[in-house]
Amino acid sequence: MLTVDRAPSFKTVLIASGLVLTVSMGIRHGFGFWLQPISQAHGWTRETYSLAQALQNLLWGAFGPFAGMAADRFGTARVVLLGALLYAAGLLWMAMVDQPTVYVIGVGILLGGALACSSFGAVTGIVGRVAPESRRSWAFGISGAAGSFGQFALMPIEQQLISTSGWQGALYILSAAVLLLMVPLALQLREPPPQKSGGPQQSIAEAIREAFSHRPFQLLVAGYFVCGFQLMFIGVHMPSYLKDKGLLDPTVAVMALALIGLFNIFGSYYAGKLGGRFPKRYLLSTIYFTRAVLITLFLLAPLTSWSVYIFAAGMGLLWLSTVPLTNGVVAGIFGVRYLSMLSGFVFFSHQVGSFLGVWLGGYLFTLQGSYNTVWLITVGLGLFAALINLPINEKPIARAQPATA
Structure with missing residues (x-):
């Protein structure tokens, strides 16, 4: 049995889910090292x-709502276990095919499904259900920080593994x-007993219709598309961009991506903490606008190792700070x-953006011989996201009460 009747410890769930995200997101952020x-x-x-x-990012998003439905219905532990198996198989596929x-x-298919079952969408529900309402935003920030810590801690290890064991051996x-670490952690993700409420229970179909007919949800979905585009373009293509520009030392790219992970630990944590005090829509708008400004300054400044490090640190503060606020x-x-399910739908939009950011970066580089056009697109999208997050109404949705006899 993967679940028990006894209520799980908030601390246990938060630590276990954080470590799952550390492994899952940490490995995923290093995929750019295998491009060349x-x-x-x-x-x-x-x-x-x-x-x-x-395609991995697109299917990660497409599978996300279904992984969320399964986590809400059957428990997060089972979903994360499936994710661990798919993750291991996907890494072997990369090595052998x-x-x-x-x-x-x-x-x-394999890595898209793996990430849908082992990243933010899958664990958001259990964290939200276990955390007290007053600490929910903070708990989401801790989860985001855990994913960022994985990027900081595992990316240098991945680069070292490629250097010492070859890209296949790594x-x-x-x-x-993945199997040795994630399987035991998944067993700690026990669901709290379901809370009973008066009146008829909302079905999955009703919840989906309610969300997609609600204007704030639509704006949130549109804004999250931009987040995915920006992050995955930078995460996958940054090492190659720096090499093309003459920064041939691979440690510059490794350090840059590690700095993104390090500073995002603080960015995600404090975004979640501030989200409990200030309107989240204003914080989201500020994050997207600041990204656009930072990217512009990076493109205009002379490219040196220190300009890369400063850019990486600044982007790190903004990297996954949208996650606790959006959730x-x-x-x-x-x-x-x-x-979990609704976060999965929002995240699907994020992954459509990720698909276009990664693919368009490679396509336009092949077509034009540079990344200049894609960089400009990231700036324009950042300004767009900053504007559409401003009118989001964060008030709880008003549901019709059942009639009494």
Whole structure:
């Protein structure tokens, strides 16, 4: 049995879910290190590997609502266990398959499904249900910080594994590590007993219709698209961009991505903390606007290792700071009963943006020989997201009360 009747400890769930996110997100953020080794080993253009990563992100989002439904219905532990198995299989697929079409499809399905079952969408519901309402935004911030810590801690390890064991050996080692670490952690994610409420219970279909007909939810979905586009373009293409610009030392890219992870620990934590004190829509708008400004300054400034480090630190503060705020808005408006599922729908929009950010980066580089156009798109989208988050109404949705006899 993966669940028991006894209420789970808030501390236990928060630690276990945080460590799951550390492993899942930490490995995922390092996929950019394999772009050039795999492309060179198989004689592919960058577009092939970019397409595989883009499909992975798209399917991560597409599978997200279903993983959320399963977590809400059957428990988070079972979903995370499935995610661990898919993750290990996906890493082995990356190491063993050299036929482009088969590689792209397999990586997309296996790793997309793995991340849907082991990242924020899957664990958001249990964190929201276990955390006291007064500490919910803070708990979401802790979860975001855990994912960021994984990026900071595991990305240098991934780069070192590639250097010492080769790109294939590194994938074999990570595949085994996923199973050894995530399976025991999943067993700690016990669901709290369901809370009974008066009146008829809302069905899944009713919850979906209610959310998508609500204007604030629509704006939140549109804004999260921008977040995905920006993050995945930078995360996957930054190492190659720096190398193309003459910063050939691979430690610059490793340090930059590690700094993003380090500073995002603080960014995610304090975003969640501030979300409990100030309107979350204003915080989201500020984050997107600041990203646009920071990217603009990075493009205009002379490119040096220190300009890269400063940019990475600034982006790190803003990287996943949208996650606790976005999940907090969803929980505040609709409650926590279907939080994993609704967060999955919002995250699907994020992953559509991720797909376009990763794929468009590779496509336009192949077409134009530079990333300049995609950088400009990220700036424009940041300004767009800053504007559409401002009118979001965070008040709980008013539901009709059942008639009494």
